Amino acid sequence: MDEELKFITDGMLGKLTRWLRILGYDVEYRPDEADDKLIELAKKTGRTLLTSDLQLYRKATKMGVNTFLVDGKSDVENLAKTSKRFNLNIRTEEIEETRCPVCNFKLRLALPSEVEGKIPTTTLKTYKxxxxxxxxxxxxxxxQGSHWKKIEEILKEVKKLTE
Known part of the structure; x- marks a missing residue:
């Protein structure tokens, strides 16, 4: 995983943000931030600005910010185009690299005893x-519950689009 590759996304790319975090990429999501502030943050933090807003893309590019216009017709296409542009690793095997899809912090492996009482008992008995x-x-x-199969299917679809 390329530790140097960090992104900042605008309010239109919430789903892409979650997917990139699941794949282990550091993505700052700023849904309510004004365009000028997004550009300033990208410049200050060295993050690549991902946007689906053509005007924001043009303005950021003109100001020397590394920017990518995400213009896919679906979430899968958006992830595929972003993956292809930045040569991202589309995989699910390295779950320890995953970031929290909600807040962007890293995840850590937990013992079943640590999560007991915080998740349904059946889940605790079913998964290790x-x-x-x-x-x-x-x-x-x-x-890795039943939803994990769906995640893997979507990522297979993304891989096909990037080949």
Whole structure:
């Protein structure tokens, strides 16, 4: 994983933000930020600005900010185009690289005893591996439940589009 690759996204790219975080990429999501502030933040933090707003793209590019216009017709296409442009690693095997889709903090492996009482008992009995968000204000708990198959299917679709 390229630790240097960091993004900032505008309010139109919430789903792309979540997907990139699931894949382990550091993505700052600013849904309510004005264009000028997004450009300033991207410049100041060295993040690549991802936007689907043509005017913002043009303005940021003119100001020397590394910017990518995300213009796919679907969430899958947006992820595929972004992946292709930045040569992103589309994989699910390295779950320890995953970031919290909600807050962007890294996840850590957790013992079943740590999540007991915080998730449904049936989930605790069914699954053996759990991950907790390292953000003290978030601490969401994740596991590879039935939704994981859907995630893998979508990522396979993305891979096909990038070949």
């Amino acid at each position: 591996e759990f991950w907790i968000c390292t953000n003290p204000k978030c601490q969401k708990i994740y596991w």
